[in-house]
Amino acid sequence: MAELLSHVLIAYVLFTIASWRLEWLTKRWVAIGMIGALLPDLNRIGMFVDDATIETTLGVPFGVDALHTLGGVILLSGIGALVLTEAHRRAFSVLLAGALTHLITDGLKAYADAEAGAWLYPFTWYRHPTPNLYVSTDQSVLLVTGTLAVTVFLCDRYWSDQ
Template sequence: MAELLSHVLVAYVCFTVASWKLDWLTKRWVAVGTIGALLPDLNRIGLFVSDASLEAAFGVPFRIGAIHTLGGTLLLAGVGAVVVADEHRRAFGVLLAGGLSHLFVDALKVYADGAAGAWLYPVTWLRHPTPNLYVSSDPWVLLSAGALAAVVASIDRYRTR
């Protein structure tokens, strides 16, 4: 859970800072971007539903792990953009940017074999070497993301007065 919250906080920081320069990036779109940061972790549904049951439901071969890739994020951002009542293209871009922030942060964490996951699928199956900057279960990751988000939120509140 801490990792999921840290992804949301990182996206909040990125979108809020970007909103200081981009007039169209209102609080609504910052919220949509933070939701986009949750998209890659929808692969956690695999804890409750098997790939075989999803294959039976959809009628096509399905791997739930593919959601935590560039292709899965593109697909989910497209579905999310269709759900938005207006401004589908902007919703797609903001959801995708949130998902990409999630994938980028995950590309920096420690993996046992020293290579990140194949998050660039369907572009490539390449598993790039990771800089091993953090372990996702370390408390300092959440604490630093929370502290940074608190600083940005207070600056943003001061700017809107």
């Protein structure tokens, strides 16, 4: 749970800072970017439903692990953009940017074989070496991202009042 919250807080920090320069990036779009940061973790549905059930429902071969890849988040961002009634292209871009913050942050995690997952699929199976900056269960990551988010929130609140 700490890692999921960290991904949302990282997206909040980045999108809020970007909103200081981009007028169109309102709080609504910041929230949509935060939702985008959750998209790669939709592969967790595999803990409750197996691939065969999803394949039967959809009628096509399907693997939930593919959702935690670049191709998966492009597909999910497209579906999410269609849900909105307006600004489909902007919604796609913001959702995808949020999901990319998640994937890039996961690319910095520590893995046993010192290589990140194949998150660039379907474009390549390449697994880049990871700098092993953190372990996903490390609570200090949540502490750092939480502190950053509170700082950005206070700065945003102070500057928006002026």
